[in-house]
Amino acid sequence: MTLIDGKAIAQEVRNEIRDEVAEWVAAGNEAPGLATVLVGDDPASAVYVGGKQKACAEVGMRGFDHRLAADTSEAEVRALLHQLNADPAVSGILLQLPPPPHIDGPKLTEEIAPGKDVDGLTPISTGLLHKNLPGLRPCTPLGCMELLKRHDVDLSGAEAVVVGRSDLVGKPISALLLQANATVTTAHSRTKDLAEVCRRADVLVAAVGVAHLIKGDWVKEGAVVIDVGMNRLDGKLTGDVEFEAAAERARLITPVPGGVGPMTIAMLLRNTLQAAKAAAAV
Numbered sequence: 001m002t003l004i005d006g007k008a009i010a011q012e013v014r015n016e017i018r019d020e021v022a023e024w025v026a027a028g029n030e031a032p033g034l035a036t037v038l039v040g041d042d043p044a045s046a047v048y049v050g051g052k053q054k055a056c057a058e059v060g061m062r063g064f065d066h067r068l069a070a071d072t073s074e075a076e077v078r079a080l081l082h083q084l085n086a087d088p089a090v091s092g093i094l095l096q097l098p099p100p101p102h103i104d105g106p107k108l109t110e111e112i113a114p115g116k117d118v119d120g121l122t123p124i125s126t127g128l129l130h131k132n133l134p135g136l137r138p139c140t141p142l143g144c145m146e147l148l149k150r151h152d153v154d155l156s157g158a159e160a161v162v163v164g165r166s167d168l169v170g171k172p173i174s175a176l177l178l179q180a181n182a183t184v185t186t187a188h189s190r191t192k193d194l195a196e197v198c199r200r201a202d203v204l205v206a207a208v209g210v211a212h213l214i215k216g217d218w219v220k221e222g223a224v225v226i227d228v229g230m231n232r233l234d235g236k237l238t239g240d241v242e243f244e245a246a247a248e249r250a251r252l253i254t255p256v257p258g259g260v261g262p263m264t265i266a267m268l269l270r271n272t273l274q275a276a277k278a279a280a281a282v
Ligand SMILES: Nc1nc(=O)c2c([nH]1)NC[C@@H]1CN(c3ccc(C(=O)N[C@@H](CCC(=O)O)C(=O)O)cc3)C=[N+]21
Pocket: 048, 094, 095, 096, 097, 098, 119, 139, 230, 237, 256, 257, 258, 259, 260, 261, 262, 263, 264, 265
């Protein structure tokens, strides 16, 4: 069994992006800029946004860190998003999810200009993804694909099983795996005999958000296991997969933490650079 070191691969990607940004700026372009919008004072969200801003600075991008009070109205957030849409220094916009309960996060996300949608979550980006047209793809699914790519996992004709059908991860990663010519099954809470479905996977992606739902003996001998889960259990971060038992059967497996998580931020930076280049091309 080989551990997939997401932290190390994310650092590799970040170094590559830093070089590309330097090249882009040396050619006379403005540095790409990432605007983050955080509504409310959830401490975990503040840590995530801080991490994204720090990562931005490290690769030579500009950061615009917008923090709004918890009682900010939906109209005020919408107005800020429109202002960022119109600002040429802003290449990418990220509305940190979830916002406070009086704000509809997915609906407000729709206000982000498709060219600046570095989370890849607007309906336009979703349509472009499903038609395999150029556009911005969601960061966590991109991060999973990058881990598979850097480990030379052959997806063509492979049986891929994705557990979870969220707009954020399950659906988009199923689409990306299908485009890579895998035979894709998207399983979920209503799937009959989930254990048997998982057992046929050459590539098993767990994205349900339930700690240790995927048991070790659901993993086929020699399978590749990608654990997208981020669950708090007894104060510790843990995945959707029963890691120790799964690792005995898997050929490759991601740990939590240190697997998919760090890749999400690396792909956000890549999307921001892609958005900056696309904006300059028009
Ligand atoms: N608009 C929006 N876009 C997002 O991409 C988004 C979001 N909202 N809201 C919250 C989730 C969560 N998320 C993570 C990113 C990186 C790690 C990460 O780097 N995790 C590390 C360490 C985590 C730790 O130790 O606490 C790891 O897994 O090794 C985790 C979670 C992005 N999200």
